Amino acid sequence: MPTLDELMRQGRPVARHRPWPRTVVDAAAWNAAAGRLSDGDWTLLGLWGEAGAVHMALLDGTGGIGVVSLDCADGRYPSIGQRHPPALRLERAARDLFGLQPLGLPDIRPWLDHGGWGLRHPLAARTEATEPAPSYVFLPGEGEGLHQIPVGPVHAGIIEPGHFRFTASGETVVRLEQRLGYVHKGIEGLMAGADLDRAAALAGRTSGDSTVAYALAFARAAEAATGATAPPRAQWLRALMAELERLANHFGDIGAICNDASFTLMHAHCGILRERVLRAADACFGHRLMRDRILPGGVAVDLANSGVAALRALIAECRARFPALTELYDNTASLQDRTVGTGILSAALARQYAAGGYVGRASGRSFDARRTPGYPPYDTLRFDVPSLDAGDVDARVWVRIREAEQSLSLLEQILHQLPEGPLRAEPTPPSEPCEGMALTESFRGDVLVWLRLAADGTVARCHLRDPSWFQWPLLEAAIHGNIVADFPLCNKSFNCSYSGHDL
Amino acid sequence: MRKLLFSGMFRAPVTEPRPPTDDAALRELAQAVDRSARRRLGHSLSIREVDAGSCNGCELEIHALNNAFYDLERFGIRFVASPRHADVLLVTGPVTANMRDALERTFQATPDPKWVVAVGDCAVDGGCFAGSYAVVGGVARVVPVDLHIRGCPPNPNALLQGLLALLDRVGEGGRSA
Numbered sequence: 047m048p049t050l051d052e053l054m055r056q057g058r059p060v061a062r063h064r065p066w067p068r069t070v071v072d073a074a075a076w077n078a079a080a081g082r083l084s085d086g087d088w089t090l091l092g093l094w095g096e097a098g099a100v101h102m103a104l105l106d107g108t109g110g111i112g113v114v115s116l117d118c119a120d121g122r123y124p125s126i127g128q129r130h131p132p133a134l135r136l137e138r139a140a141r142d143l144f145g146l147q148p149l150g151l152p153d154i155r156p157w158l159d160h161g162g163w164g165l166r167h168p169l170a171a172r173t174e175a176t177e178p179a180p181s182y183v184f185l186p187g188e189g190e191g192l193h194q195i196p197v198g199p200v201h202a203g204i205i206e207p208g209h210f211r212f213t214a215s216g217e218t219v220v221r222l223e224q225r226l227g228y229v230h231k232g233i234e235g236l237m238a239g240a241d242l243d244r245a246a247a248l249a250g251r252t253s254g255d256s257t258v259a260y261a262l263a264f265a266r267a268a269e270a271a272t273g274a275t276a277p278p279r280a281q282w283l284r285a286l287m288a289e290l291e292r293l294a295n296h297f298g299d300i301g302a303i304c305n306d307a308s309f310t311l312m313h314a315h316c317g318i319l320r321e322r323v324l325r326a327a328d329a330c331f332g333h334r335l336m337r338d339r340i341l342p343g344g345v346a347v348d349l350a351n352s353g354v355a356a357l358r359a360l361i362a363e364c365r366a367r368f369p370a371l372t373e374l375y376d377n378t379a380s381l382q383d384r385t386v387g388t389g390i391l392s393a394a395l396a397r398q399y400a401a402g403g404y405v406g407r408a409s410g411r412s413f414d415a416r417r418t419p420g421y422p423p424y425d426t427l428r429f430d431v432p433s434l435d436a437g438d439v440d441a442r443v444w445v446r447i448r449e450a451e452q453s454l455s456l457l458e459q460i461l462h463q464l465p466e467g468p469l470r471a472e473p474t475p476p477s478e479p480c481e482g483m484a485l486t487e488s489f490r491g492d493v494l495v496w497l498r499l500a501a502d503g504t505v506a507r508c509h510l511r512d513p514s515w516f517q518w519p520l521l522e523a524a525i526h527g528n529i530v531a532d533f534p535l536c537n538k539s540f541n542c543s544y545s546g547h548d549l
Numbered sequence: 550m551r552k553l554l555f556s557g558m559f560r561a562p563v564t565e566p567r568p569p570t571d572d573a574a575l576r577e578l579a580q581a582v583d584r585s586a587r588r589r590l591g592h593s594l595s596i597r598e599v600d601a602g603s604c605n606g607c608e609l610e611i612h613a614l615n616n617a618f619y620d621l622e623r624f625g626i627r628f629v630a631s632p633r634h635a636d637v638l639l640v641t642g643p644v645t646a647n648m649r650d651a652l653e654r655t656f657q658a659t660p661d662p663k664w665v666v667a668v669g670d671c672a673v674d675g676g677c678f679a680g681s682y683a684v685v686g687g688v689a690r691v692v693p694v695d696l697h698i699r700g701c702p703p704n705p706n707a708l709l710q711g712l713l714a715l716l717d718r719v720g721e722g723g724r725s726a
Binding site for chain 1: 550552553554563598599600601602603604605606607608609610611612613615616617618628630631632642643645646647648649650651655677678680681682683684701702704
């Protein structure tokens with residue numbers, strides 16, 4: 047059994063891939079990696095294609111990270127998904143976009159390609175789609191008294207589009223099958239050939255609720271590729287924005303989950319806190335969601351003294367109001383009756399799928415990209431990564447509550463230690479092609495960005511992997527055996543991104 | 550819970566006064582709303598939100614309209630769960646190829662009279678997603694649009710101004726468009 051280091055040494059190392067190594071391996075080493083993944087020794091961080099090659103980012107048990115690549119000139123490669131199911135949808139997506147055939151993949155249905163593009167394999171051969179796409183075949187659910195409930199893509203609430211096919215026995219969900227891809231915008235296609243600023247803007251529009259985390263991941267990948275470093279003040283301001291984003295989303299989610307259990311009081315109060323965070327963000331950085339505020343090389347705006355005051359007032363208000371809401375959640379039996387024991391995700395599945403964020407942490411997986419691999423300034427900040435074992439909706443609420451408290455503390459620490467200095471050191475264009483990768487922690491979990499820059503500094507290939515890729519399939523598992531009426535509650539407690547997943 | 554409810558009774562509400570109606574929106578709407586429709590609807594609008602490929606940023610701000618600061622329902626504007634109950638479709642996103650069909654069908658399922666409000670820069674012409682193989686490029690390419698509310702995303706005040714302009718147009722029974 048090779049270690050990740052040994053496996054990486056067996057292949058041909060790729061020059062100018064930073065900060066972690068990338069190696070082109072042969073099929074035997076590729077399959078060995080599949081074995082380590084299916085044995086649970088390693089974690090799949092991402093799998094993506096390009097014309098003629100497939101790549102996989104891996105995390106070993108000691109925190110080591112590496113990218114292995116397999117050339118597939120004939121457009122075929124041994125499927126990882128056949129041995130390690132978390133890769134299934136990633137391989138289906140890579141096949142739709144690049145025409146790469148995963149040999150042995152048990153699910154041969156398209157994923158992102160719904161037959162409406164007029165093209166097949168739009169990021170590689172771009173052949174014209176001559177025949178209409180065959181209708182999508184959902185997995186069968188057979189048995190006495192089973193019925194199906196199709197939901198979506200247009201849902202009843204103000205949420206993103208996706209299709210859910212429930213097979214139910216009476217009120218009990220026997221199977222949920224998701225069909226996604228409705229909001230596929232072709233972001234990775236638009237990235238190709240874009241300059242760094244346009245690419246950063248696109249990255250920040252991958253999933254609107256995580257615009258800071260995506261812009262940060264893209265900026266860090268671009269800086270890694272070009273060997274640049276953002277100035278210290280910029281790094282601290284980035285963390286400030288990231289924690290504000292986390293706080294706003296967690297407040298919103300805690301309220302919205304309670305709202306889906308018809309407890310609107312929490313929703314109203316959490317909505318006020320969320321709005322306060324967004325207004326403070328607007329006052330500090332000129333945009334409520336802090337979009338386009340992080341750029342490769344630094345940040346676009348400075349934090350003025352008035353912003354510091356706004357943030358201190360925000361922290362004071364949250365500290366005054368949030369504990370009463372936490373207590374309200376904790377002491378309302380009718381609400382807990384809905385959340386405790388509902389939508390349980392097992393620790394084994396959370397681990398196998400490398401579930402990030404509150405989904406993983408509520409089921410005992412405490413991975414946090416701010417810790418592993420870690421990035422500044424978090425190495426000098428004190429914070430806990432709360433983790434629980436129950437795996438139910440209640441646990442996912444509590445993880446959010448504890449993380450919101452941690453974010454408040456982080457905001458205080460950042461304001462206290464914020465260094466002075468320049469805001470941006472624009473990356474110098476590379477003289478030859480180079481590659482970079484970054485992992486950042488969004489409120490939802492770890493976002494991965496892999497980037498290859500051409501010699502002229504434009505983007506040759508960029509892959510953005512949302513944490514939702516590994517969380518969506520787990521929602522199918524968590525809802526099993528629950529009643530249909532609890533689906534909105536479970537779904538909101540996961541709060542996966544459709545846009546981040548569909549790209 | 551009692552304590553929280555009690556304290557709420559003595560605090561001033563956070564709800565803010567309505568913003569002034571957006572003039573540009575009024576001009577665009579002058580064409581859209583005829584007198585008979587105004588009479589029929591009175592002072593209320595039911596909105597069905599349709600995400601046709603947004604990044605979900607617009608959805609966050611549309612959600613914010615329901616919080617205590619903006620309290621959309623005090624104006625008689627509310628979100629409904631089905632296009633069959635809606636007067637207005639609030640459409641976000643550049644319209645992806647994969648959502649085109651669903652948007653058309655949602656429009657067809659909405660009874661007349663109906664209006665379409667396109668929300669966000671990418672809903673105007675595809676925005677930064679224009680030119681992609683996967684994007685139709687603007688809501689107006691698929692269904693007729695009566696009002697555009699720009700922004701990336703538009704903040705709740707901008708959304709409110711646009712919707713109030715629509716409501717004013719719909720509600721002004723006496724003046725011709």
